[in-house]
Amino acid sequence: MKRILLVVYLLSLTIGFAQKEVSIMPWPKSIETTSSKYGIDTSFHINVEGEVNDRIYKASTRFLRRLNDYTGAFIEQGYVNSTSNSTNPSLIITTKQVGELGIDMDESYELIVDANRIKINSNTDIGALRGLETLLQLVRYNEKSFYFTGVHIRDAPRFAWRGLMIDVARHYQPMDVLKRNLDAMAAVKMNVFHWHLTDDQGFRLESKKHPKLHELGSHGQFYTHEQIREIIQYALDRGIRVIPEIDVPGHASAILVAYPELASKEKMYTVEKYAGVFHPTLDPTNEKTYMVLEDLFSEIAMLFPDEYVHIGGDENEGKHWDENIKIQKFKERKGLKSNHDLQTHFNIRMQKILHKYHKKMIGWEEIISPQIEKSAIIHSWRGAHEGLPDGQSLINAVKLGYHTILSNGYYIDRMLPVEEHYLVDPIPVTSTLTREQEALILGGEATMWSELVTPLTIDSRIWPRTAAIAERFWSQKNIIDVEDMQRRLHKVNKCLEALGITHIRNRDVILRNITKSNNIEAISVLTRVCEPLKVYSRNAGGTEYQSYAPFTLFADACTADAADAKIFNKLVEQCITDPGNKRIKTQLQYYLQRWSVLYNNLKDFDNPIINEIKPIAKQLSEISYILNYFLKNNKLTSTQEEILKTTIQETKTPVADVELVVVSAFEKLIIHLKNQKKHTSN
Numbered sequence: 012m013k014r015i016l017l018v019v020y021l022l023s024l025t026i027g028f029a030q031k032e033v034s035i036m037p038w039p040k041s042i043e044t045t046s047s048k049y050g051i052d053t054s055f056h057i058n059v060e061g062e063v064n065d066r067i068y069k070a071s072t073r074f075l076r077r078l079n080d081y082t083g084a085f086i087e088q089g090y091v092n093s094t095s096n097s098t099n100p101s102l103i104i105t106t107k108q109v110g111e112l113g114i115d116m117d118e119s120y121e122l123i124v125d126a127n128r129i130k131i132n133s134n135t136d137i138g139a140l141r142g143l144e145t146l147l148q149l150v151r152y153n154e155k156s157f158y159f160t161g162v163h164i165r166d167a168p169r170f171a172w173r174g175l176m177i178d179v180a181r182h183y184q185p186m187d188v189l190k191r192n193l194d195a196m197a198a199v200k201m202n203v204f205h206w207h208l209t210d211d212q213g214f215r216l217e218s219k220k221h222p223k224l225h226e227l228g229s230h231g232q233f234y235t236h237e238q239i240r241e242i243i244q245y246a247l248d249r250g251i252r253v254i255p256e257i258d259v260p261g262h263a264s265a266i267l268v269a270y271p272e273l274a275s276k277e278k279m280y281t282v283e284k285y286a287g288v289f290h291p292t293l294d295p296t297n298e299k300t301y302m303v304l305e306d307l308f309s310e311i312a313m314l315f316p317d318e319y320v321h322i323g324g325d326e327n328e329g330k331h332w333d334e335n336i337k338i339q340k341f342k343e344r345k346g347l348k349s350n351h352d353l354q355t356h357f358n359i360r361m362q363k364i365l366h367k368y369h370k371k372m373i374g375w376e377e378i379i380s381p382q383i384e385k386s387a388i389i390h391s392w393r394g395a396h397e398g399l400p401d402g403q404s405l406i407n408a409v410k411l412g413y414h415t416i417l418s419n420g421y422y423i424d425r426m427l428p429v430e431e432h433y434l435v436d437p438i439p440v441t442s443t444l445t446r447e448q449e450a451l452i453l454g455g456e457a458t459m460w461s462e463l464v465t466p467l468t469i470d471s472r473i474w475p476r477t478a479a480i481a482e483r484f485w486s487q488k489n490i491i492d493v494e495d496m497q498r499r500l501h502k503v504n505k506c507l508e509a510l511g512i513t514h515i516r517n518r519d520v521i522l523r524n525i526t527k528s529n530n531i532e533a534i535s536v537l538t539r540v541c542e543p544l545k546v547y548s549r550n551a552g553g554t555e556y557q558s559y560a561p562f563t564l565f566a567d568a569c570t571a572d573a574a575d576a577k578i579f580n581k582l583v584e585q586c587i588t589d590p591g592n593k594r595i596k597t598q599l600q601y602y603l604q605r606w607s608v609l610y611n612n613l614k615d616f617d618n619p620i621i622n623e624i625k626p627i628a629k630q631l632s633e634i635s636y637i638l639n640y641f642l643k644n645n646k647l648t649s650t651q652e653e654i655l656k657t658t659i660q661e662t663k664t665p666v667a668d669v670e671l672v673v674v675s676a677f678e679k680l681i682i683h684l685k686n687q688k689k690h691t692s693n
């Protein structure tokens with residue numbers, strides 16, 4: 012008996028160990044790891060069986076390419092198709108039916124890897140696609156070979172709606188940007204691409220019925236119907252739904268450039284170039300508004316196969332409604348007491364139009380009203396930043412019986428650290444909702460608003476943080492270990508790059524633009540301790556950056572979660588709790604030494620862009636030099652102490668729209684070293 016217990020104990024140790032070695036993201040619903048390995052070599056072969064369509068063949072072929080590229084294995088099989096099955100396959104994919112994209116789609120799968128064979132079994136081909144992504148994340152290697160880790164996984168998503176919204180209005184994003192982001196979404200099992208197509212700064216879809224909309228509202232940067240179909244097909248091939256958003260009745264400047272007669276205020280309209288909330292609003296009392304919108308939504312209904320269409324509905328302050336006597340009279344006549352009532356009147360008409368074309372409505376949370384039919388989805392976005400309790404609208408919506416999706420907490424344009432997003436659950440932790448109410452929460456969406464992003468930088472604002480959000484939407488509620496998430500995110504980050512995401516390489520492109528040279532070593536060091544200003548303070552008031560401003564500056568090369576700062580900040584915490592640890596001290600000194608020479612290393616670069624950044628480098632170098640001295644000698648001169656104090660103070664005034672994110676760690680370290688000094692001198 013004792014022996015059996017020992018075996019069980021040792022087995023569980025091995026499993027625990029192996030589990031840690033696995034870097035799947037999003038983490039699966041259930042996983043058993045084994046010590047088996049399936050070796051990858053030139054004979055690797057995929058068979059597809061069961062009820063299949065083209066999608067699984069294409070996905071399997073892409074899988075082969077990616078596996079081949081990663082392992083350099085010169086895999087013989089080039090393509091997977093209806094005639095390519097072999098008698099000795101490595102991987103057998105068996106699916107029972109072709110999946111239909113929608114909120115009820117079955118994405119579950121089972122994945123078994125043992126020494127002899129790999130199997131993916133799923134009800135639908137979409138489940139198999141998810142399984143293929145997991146399998147690719149199981150590739151490991153030693154000095155001799157690449158192999159798949161032995162596992163038995165049973166997986167299914169926790170939420171049906173796992174989205175990424177990309178705003179292509181503030182900055183147009185070319186087709187290749189969208190495609191590579193769809194690839195990345197699929198890699199982390201996201202399944203909804205919410206395409207924010209219109210806003211004050213642009214109307215970006217072709218309208219055949221009202222071509223003035225894209226001709227006058229987009230500066231020539233719009234998607235043709237053909238391109239839209241291409242994106243929808245690309246997404247469909249990856250098991251991703253595409254939800255278009257036409258933001259009405261506010262955020263309407265670009266529409267009103269084409270159709271000023273639909274406006275609530277008579278004036279000249281121009282496509283907006285600044286960021287912010289603007290007053291141009293459609294006139295909900297004008298029948299022509301509904302005629303144009305019906306034409307537009309009928310085109311959209313034809314183009315987009317998904318059953319949902321997003322009508323926006325956010326941030327309509329109704330100023331132009333208040334200023335318009337005709338609209339005021341209309342409100343009186345109809346007994347509409349508030350602008351919200353008037354907007355509901357508009358939304359009811361919108362919902363009717365959508366229903367006529369067999370579509371259901373989604374709108375940002377402002378559309379909520381008991382008169383809106385329950386087929387609508389309420390998209391919750393506001394929170395503490397807007398002076399409201401975080402996610403309150405989500406609770407309100409489900410209590411009224413609406414389906415909802417959550418974006419509050421997933422605003423990746425706010426440039427917050429990954430864990431802040433990761434720990435937000437679509438079902439609030441303090442929820443007192445019933446099971447039925449919780450079931451109305453479909454999931455969530457990360458939102459990539461694009462006031463400050465261009466095709467050059469957008470990937471670095473979306474990834475890798477969105478992979479962690481994707482895990483929140485897919486994985487079980489109890490998967491909340493931030494450290495483990497960071498470990499796995501680090502690995503997934505490399506897969507994202509291999510898929511074509513430019514977040515890592517484009518940093519260097521920007522840095523070369525800053526240094527006007529190939530020598531970017533020193534400035535790279537600085538990007539790893541600086542982050543762009545957060546929560547919209549980079550563009551306070553919305554006027555520093557216009558849509559055509561340069562986004563090739565130091566702040567654009569920096570990202571959330573500055574890598575070295577993360578490590579250094581953690582080392583400082585460790586140093587405080589474990590002051591005798593020499594390894595930690597040495598590591599701290601490594602960074603301080605590196606940073607203390609930084610200013611000197613930047614000295615030879617001389618142009619207005621880089622000169623703007625030099626004060627940060629100077630501050631960092633001065634502080635690091637003194638702290639390094641303090642750490643080594645356990646003492647400070649009074650002059651050093653004075654410099655430390657003033658320089659740390661200086662770092663708190665942002666320069667070049669970035670913040671130095673090691674400052675609070677510096678302050679903690681100084682207090683700690685002073686306490687230690689006191690202790691030793693006592």
Ligand code: ACM
Nearest residue numbers: 325326375392460
């Ligand atoms: C929004 O952020 N205005 C939905």
